[in-house]
Amino acid sequence: MSGLEEKTIRSRTIFDGKLIRVQLDEVELPDGRTSTREIVRHPGAVAVLAFTGEEKLILVRQYRNPLEKTTLEIPAGKLEPGEDPKACAFRELEEETGYRAEEMHPIVSFYTSPGFADEKVHLFEARGLTKGEMRPDTDEFVEVEELTLEEAYGKMKEGLICDAKTVAAVYIWHNRVLGGR
Amino acid sequence: MSGLEEKTIRSRTIFDGKLIRVQLDEVELPDGRTSTREIVRHPGAVAVLAFTGEEKLILVRQYRNPLEKTTLEIPAGKLEPGEDPKACAFRELEEETGYRAEEMHPIVSFYTSPGFADEKVHLFEARGLTKGEMRPDTDEFVEVEELTLEEAYGKMKEGLICDAKTVAAVYIWHNRVLGGR
Numbered sequence: 001m002s003g004l005e006e007k008t009i010r011s012r013t014i015f016d017g018k019l020i021r022v023q024l025d026e027v028e029l030p031d032g033r034t035s036t037r038e039i040v041r042h043p044g045a046v047a048v049l050a051f052t053g054e055e056k057l058i059l060v061r062q063y064r065n066p067l068e069k070t071t072l073e074i075p076a077g078k079l080e081p082g083e084d085p086k087a088c089a090f091r092e093l094e095e096e097t098g099y100r101a102e103e104m105h106p107i108v109s110f111y112t113s114p115g116f117a118d119e120k121v122h123l124f125e126a127r128g129l130t131k132g133e134m135r136p137d138t139d140e141f142v143e144v145e146e147l148t149l150e151e152a153y154g155k156m157k158e159g160l161i162c163d164a165k166t167v168a169a170v171y172i173w174h175n176r177v178l179g180g181r
Numbered sequence: 182m183s184g185l186e187e188k189t190i191r192s193r194t195i196f197d198g199k200l201i202r203v204q205l206d207e208v209e210l211p212d213g214r215t216s217t218r219e220i221v222r223h224p225g226a227v228a229v230l231a232f233t234g235e236e237k238l239i240l241v242r243q244y245r246n247p248l249e250k251t252t253l254e255i256p257a258g259k260l261e262p263g264e265d266p267k268a269c270a271f272r273e274l275e276e277e278t279g280y281r282a283e284e285m286h287p288i289v290s291f292y293t294s295p296g297f298a299d300e301k302v303h304l305f306e307a308r309g310l311t312k313g314e315m316r317p318d319t320d321e322f323v324e325v326e327e328l329t330l331e332e333a334y335g336k337m338k339e340g341l342i343c344d345a346k347t348v349a350a351v352y353i354w355h356n357r358v359l360g361g362r
Contacts, residue, residue: 004322015196015203024196039247065220066218066221066292066299111247112344112345113300113345114252118247163292167289171353171356174362
């Protein structure tokens with residue numbers, strides 16, 4: 001396996017923003033030659049699979065500047081420094097949707113773009129929901145939407161559900177409906 | 182829906198690399214206040230769900246510098262300027278695994294990190310495979326591995342299958358095995 005590894009020779013920070021840090025690294029390849037790697041450092045995030053009493057998936061509609069369009073995504077948000085992912089999942093679900101959960105169960109974690117970024121999303125399933133008040137961040141504008149599985153596939157086809165974590169969440173949901181894991 | 186939209190006031194390129202371009206934008210929020218957005222521009226990518234004659238999923242083992250570890254991912258690669266995603270899928274599958282496909286069917290496309298990046302992954306299913314020669318890029322070091330569904334879930338649990346597109350692919354595969362879509 002060591003025959004695939006790269007060694008970082010030099011690392012330079014290009015940009016240090018409020019959300020991401022961008023690095024340009026010089027690496028030694030397994031065959032001894034050198035190359036560069038452009039790397040985006042991100043604090044990581046959580047995302048939450050949460051259902052209403054009618055078995056509808058809870059999503060948030062929001063404008064995504066990098067895509068220049070409005071999307072429907074499962075509730076999610078970035079980790080604060082040192083924050084426990086599970087605590088973050090409880091917090092983000094309530095802030096974005098107003099739903100308070102009793103329990104938060106980890107499903108799976110994944111890196112979103114391993115070719116250039118270290119962002120890791122921790123996906124949870126919320127249980128025991130009660131409806132409270134939305135409290136989004138001051139620069140966050142969101143609307144809550146609730147969909148059946150069939151409707152969710154429709155929104156995927158339309159391109160409104162169009163991000164990796166939500167697409168994965170819909171397939172995970174379908175799996176469970178079908179009796180899978 | 183327009184009540185959620187942001188307006189870009191100013192856009193500044195911070196870094197223009199060989200893979201990504203980083204922008205710092207000033208935006209007007211729906212309530213009239215201003216904020217900044219850190220945006221990573223990426224050319225987009227393809228990923229391929231491909232199975233051997235024994236119904237095993239074809240994966241590539243590779244070192245991912247941003248994660249500082251070796252991962253198992255479905256064959257994938259970035260789009261060349263102006264390249265058709267389907268053509269790219271045929272090319273990447275063959276370059277990384279040596280398998281040549283007769284047909285390439287679109288499954289779903291998704292943005293990997295809509296909060297800070299515009300990278301879109303086009304996921305295809307390859308059909309009619311024949312084994313040829315691997316021809317990875319000169320700075321790409323990969324090994325091919327073939328897994329059953331049960332083994333794939335095991336590698337997910339171990340954290341070797343740990344990226345969004347491959348995790349989604351495993352659940353999509355399981356869905357099909359269960360008779361879903």
